[in-house]
Amino acid sequence: MAGPMKMRATLNGGFTDVRVLMTHPMATEQQTKGKPHFIQNLTVKLNGKIVIEGEISQAVSRNPVFSFRLNGGAKGDKIEVSWLDNKGDTNKTETAVA
Amino acid sequence: MRTVIGSAALALAFAPALAQQSPYAEYQRMARESAPVELFELAGEEAWKKKQGPKNVSLEQCDLGQGPGVLKGAYASLPRYFKDTDRVMDLETRLLHCMMTLQGRSREEATKRVFGNADNASEMEVLSAYIAGHSHGMPMRPGTSHAKEKAAYQLGQKLFFHRAGSWDFSCASCHGEEDKRIRMSGLPVLYKPQVARPLIATWPAYRVSNSQFKTMQWRMNDCYRQMRMPEPMFGSEAMVSLVHFLTVTAQGEPYRGPAIKR
Numbered sequence A: 001m002a003g004p005m006k007m008r009a010t011l012n013g014g015f016t017d018v019r020v021l022m023t024h025p026m027a028t029e030q031q032t033k034g035k036p037h038f039i040q041n042l043t044v045k046l047n048g049k050i051v052i053e054g055e056i057s058q059a060v061s062r063n064p065v066f067s068f069r070l071n072g073g074a075k076g077d078k079i080e081v082s083w084l085d086n087k088g089d090t091n092k093t094e095t096a097v098a
Numbered sequence B: 001m002r003t004v005i006g007s008a009a010l011a012l013a014f015a016p017a018l019a020q021q022s023p024y025a026e027y028q029r030m031a032r033e034s035a036p037v038e039l040f041e042l043a044g045e046e047a048w049k050k051k052q053g054p055k056n057v058s059l060e061q062c063d064l065g066q067g068p069g070v071l072k073g074a075y076a077s078l079p080r081y082f083k084d085t086d087r088v089m090d091l092e093t094r095l096l097h098c099m100m101t102l103q104g105r106s107r108e109e110a111t112k113r114v115f116g117n118a119d120n121a122s123e124m125e126v127l128s129a130y131i132a133g134h135s136h137g138m139p140m141r142p143g144t145s146h147a148k149e150k151a152a153y154q155l156g157q158k159l160f161f162h163r164a165g166s167w168d169f170s171c172a173s174c175h176g177e178e179d180k181r182i183r184m185s186g187l188p189v190l191y192k193p194q195v196a197r198p199l200i201a202t203w204p205a206y207r208v209s210n211s212q213f214k215t216m217q218w219r220m221n222d223c224y225r226q227m228r229m230p231e232p233m234f235g236s237e238a239m240v241s242l243v244h245f246l247t248v249t250a251q252g253e254p255y256r257g258p259a260i261k262r
Helices: B002-013 B023-033 B037-049 B091-101 B123-133 B147-161 B171-175 B193-200 B216-226 B237-249
Strands: A005-012 A015-022 A039-046 A049-055 A065-071 A078-085 A090-096 B080-082 B087-089 B180-182 B185-187 B205-207 B212-214 B259-261
Touching: A005 A078, A005 A090, A005 B037, A015 A078, A015 B037, A039 A065, B023 B259, B037 B123, B037 B205, B080 B147, B087 B091, B087 B147, B087 B237, B091 B123, B091 B216, B123 B212, B123 B216, B147 B171, B147 B237, B193 B237, B216 B237
Parallel strands: B205 B259
Antiparallel strands: A005 A015, A015 A065, A039 A049, A039 A078, A078 A090, B080 B087, B180 B185, B205 B212
16 A cells, blocks of 8 residues: 655765655645545664654655664664554665665 | 754755755755655556556567667657657657557557546656656757658647647747746746756656656646647657657757656
């Protein structure tokens, strides 16, 4: 049901730059006349350990793209990004730092 | 979420030079950074490899002009003349041809839904994203030597300036004079190479205002709608010629798509 996700994680002078794309309608309350459908929770794990736990709202546009920078990281470290929306749908993607 | 917001603010702080630009250029830069085009390329790869139609085969052996299944540089050398069909074809028309010949699908079935919507992109749209992505950075070199390619260019040019319909519009009514705009968007003078080059080299593209991935034939189709003309036929000689005229006008430009647009 959930569409594709794509992620890149690259080491950049002591930091890991992560860019993740996710397919989601991100439909607002107003657009749907009261039946919004949006990603509520974002979780980022580094080698299985949670490093970011975030909440986003309907204000984020369709097919969201997030980029962020993590302190440290090494080549081959596993980064996992997952989302959970307000209808209970979920999806995740994993990549190794390059 | 603090981390994410914190780093977003940091990224802005690192771009003081860009903030000097016009607000519209700044908006375009921000849109470029968050283009979800790759998602459509992924979906396109799946569509390219999906076995379907009465013959239950994929499009992987489709010849886009560089040999069966060759994707690299294929989009940058279209539209061009194809010997097997004895006509000039653009990417979408060629894909339709492959759907009909390789997969055995009917024209009706394959063109039932060529333009998708935000909830569901069409097969043609995702395929265009995937294939065009394989020409990134390559100079646009549509066919210009064959007699039929020359004829297509001339027909396309004629159509560009041909006024018709209830409003007596032509493409040139909007795209033929300098310094015209619709709201915030400048209207490019598309018969001028220096103007056409950067624009044509970025289609097909994701439109951020409606969250849809759009193809060149959609662009032509929608301009005809805006001109209040009858709806043009998908893959028709007229549409291919118009796309060919614009692409030849922009030739030589390195392909920079699939891009993101307003």
